[in-house]
Amino acid sequence: MLVAEKTIVEVDNLTFRYDLRKDDHTLSAISISIKQGEWVAIVGGNGSGKSTLVRLLAGLLKAERGTITIDGVRLNDETKWDIRKKIGLVFQNPENQFIGTTVQDDIAFGLENNNISYDEMKQTVDEALKLVGMDSYRNQDPSRLSGGQKQRVAIAGILAFKPNVIMLDEALVMLDPRSRIQLLSTLKKLREQNDITIISVTHDMNEAALADRIIVMDNGTIIQDGIPEQIFINNDQLSPPFAEQLRRKLAEKGSAVPQSYMTEDEMVDWLCR
Numbered sequence: 386m387l388v389a390e391k392t393i394v395e396v397d398n399l400t401f402r403y404d405l406r407k408d409d410h411t412l413s414a415i416s417i418s419i420k421q422g423e424w425v426a427i428v429g430g431n432g433s434g435k436s437t438l439v440r441l442l443a444g445l446l447k448a449e450r451g452t453i454t455i456d457g458v459r460l461n462d463e464t465k466w467d468i469r470k471k472i473g474l475v476f477q478n479p480e481n482q483f484i485g486t487t488v489q490d491d492i493a494f495g496l497e498n499n500n501i502s503y504d505e506m507k508q509t510v511d512e513a514l515k516l517v518g519m520d521s522y523r524n525q526d527p528s529r530l531s532g533g534q535k536q537r538v539a540i541a542g543i544l545a546f547k548p549n550v551i552m553l554d555e556a557l558v559m560l561d562p563r564s565r566i567q568l569l570s571t572l573k574k575l576r577e578q579n580d581i582t583i584i585s586v587t588h589d590m591n592e593a594a595l596a597d598r599i600i601v602m603d604n605g606t607i608i609q610d611g612i613p614e615q616i617f618i619n620n621d622q623l624s625p626p627f628a629e630q631l632r633r634k635l636a637e638k639g640s641a642v643p644q645s646y647m648t649e650d651e652m653v654d655w656l657c658r
């Protein structure tokens with residue numbers, strides 16, 4: 386495991402509601418501890434509170450009770466600006482997030498305020514665009530890109546900042562399957578090389594299965610938190626990733642397939658044995 390022992394995100398007994406006049410809470414007593422370098426997928430049905438949790442972690446909403454600590458600093462009105470510098474946030478819809486008239490200007494814009502030299506900036510922008518496979522679009526007008534291309538540029542803009550934590554809220558939904566796989570492997574590499582922590586909200590169980598850990602939310606609470614294998618074996622509500630579905634079907638047909646959960650790599654090895 387690459388995961389360091391340092392805790393980067395600590396959520397303790399977090400409770401939140403949008404409307405203080407109403408009694409029912411959107412999130413109730415959420416506690417999570419995430420280590421630096423960990424990749425955590427957050428899954429759960431529509432309205433279970435995943436996006437609300439992400440907004441709270443980024444300091445965009447204020448907790449009613451409980452605490453959030455990011456990299457050792459307690460999140461509050463005074464610290465939220467500094468904390469936000471450590472967090473890269475990507476949402477599902479990249480529209481209207483662009484300021485620059487070219488893709489490279491757009492990414493550079495955010496960096497200009499960061500006091501770095503022109504050469505360093507150019508290199509950072511180039512690297513970030515390469516990571517998302519958009520370097521050949523650097524001189525294009527971002528508003529004219531396709532939805533998936535815009536999303537890749539938005540992700541490059543986040544990567545250029547070199548955040549400690551990247552939070553993706555269904556950020557890969559728009560991407561074609563090939564770009565999605567490429568981007569997931571880019572994120573995986575970044576995590577291995579730079580110890581970046583990834584928190585990714587997703588409805589795609591193949592994507593969730595790649596994480597170190599899956600948190601399952603339901604009705605504003607965490608109902609499961611564990612490694613993908615445990616989650617998919619113990620939850621009939623979630624449709625398991627493809628390799629595990631295949632394993633179960635083979636088992637039904639009386640094949641001598643292993644009795645325990647299999648990842649895609651394990652299934653490939655078994656089939657090619």
Ligand SMILES: Nc1ncnc2c1ncn2[C@@H]1O[C@H](COP(=O)(O)OP(=O)(O)OP(=O)(O)O)[C@@H](O)[C@H]1O
Pocket residue numbers: 403404411429430431432433434435436437438
């Ligand atoms: N701005 C808001 N004002 C009031 N209620 C809201 C607001 N945003 C979300 N909610 C409510 O809070 C609950 C949780 O919503 P949230 O967006 O966090 O769910 P989610 O798990 O991200 O769902 P999805 O999978 O559909 O994105 C829902 O009942 C939703 O209706």
Ligand SMILES: [Mg+2]
Pocket residue numbers: 435436437554
């Ligand atoms: Mg959501």
